[in-house]
Amino acid sequence: MKRILLAILLVGTSIMLQGCFTYGEFTASQYTKINTSTCANPPSSMYLFFEDEQIPFSYEKVGLVEAQGHEFASYEEVLDHLQYQAWENCANALLFIKSGYTDRVQGYFGPDVHIEEVYASKYFEAIAVKINIDDEFLYHYGYGEDMSFIDRVREDRRIQKNQNNMEIAGSVTIGVLTILDAILWNQD
Numbered sequence: 001m002k003r004i005l006l007a008i009l010l011v012g013t014s015i016m017l018q019g020c021f022t023y024g025e026f027t028a029s030q031y032t033k034i035n036t037s038t039c040a041n042p043p044s045s046m047y048l049f050f051e052d053e054q055i056p057f058s059y060e061k062v063g064l065v066e067a068q069g070h071e072f073a074s075y076e077e078v079l080d081h082l083q084y085q086a087w088e089n090c091a092n093a094l095l096f097i098k099s100g101y102t103d104r105v106q107g108y109f110g111p112d113v114h115i116e117e118v119y120a121s122k123y124f125e126a127i128a129v130k131i132n133i134d135d136e137f138l139y140h141y142g143y144g145e146d147m148s149f150i151d152r153v154r155e156d157r158r159i160q161k162n163q164n165n166m167e168i169a170g171s172v173t174i175g176v177l178t179i180l181d182a183i184l185w186n187q188d
Helices: 001-019 075-088 137-142 148-184
Strands: 021-023 028-033 045-050 060-070 091-108 113-131
Touching: 001 113, 028 075, 060 091, 075 091, 075 113, 075 148
Parallel strands: 045 091
Antiparallel strands: 021 091, 028 060, 060 113, 091 113
16 A cells, blocks of 8 residues: 555656756846956946947946846846846946847756757846946936846846755655655565
8 A cells, every 4th residue: 555655646746846857947147257356245326328328438347247038038127137147246337238139948857858949038238347436427327227126136036046946856855755666666
């Protein structure tokens, strides 16, 4: 009876977790540092300047940043991740922001399956900079963008971490159940 119950549990768990190892389903971002400046505290403001805008002020380049959305990501979500990567590395502005679409792979795999699909992902890329903000700059550009992107990206990252933890827990569970099944099977 124990063996039948464990076999049913193992099969049910395997079916439920089929494809639990996934990739490409969250918005991803990348930062490439291009100078040696350090970052003690992220800035309290962020400014955005797109590729065709004039840049009549001085700045220090600190990095290159890129963000790619998941299959159904909005432009706002992808831009949030772009800003967050720059902000996290102490940039207070993004210059020459470009957007478009790029191919991205999403998929999942499990014990006997590996499925991939390619989709058109929204992306943004920009140069992350530090602007020396003085009164004249504030007069022309104000106090920066809404900083609520920080909370939205942190929430996205929390959700992604939870999903990754569930995938790990699922694979451990399947492994333990498989070992238990083998032990119980050999007891007969």
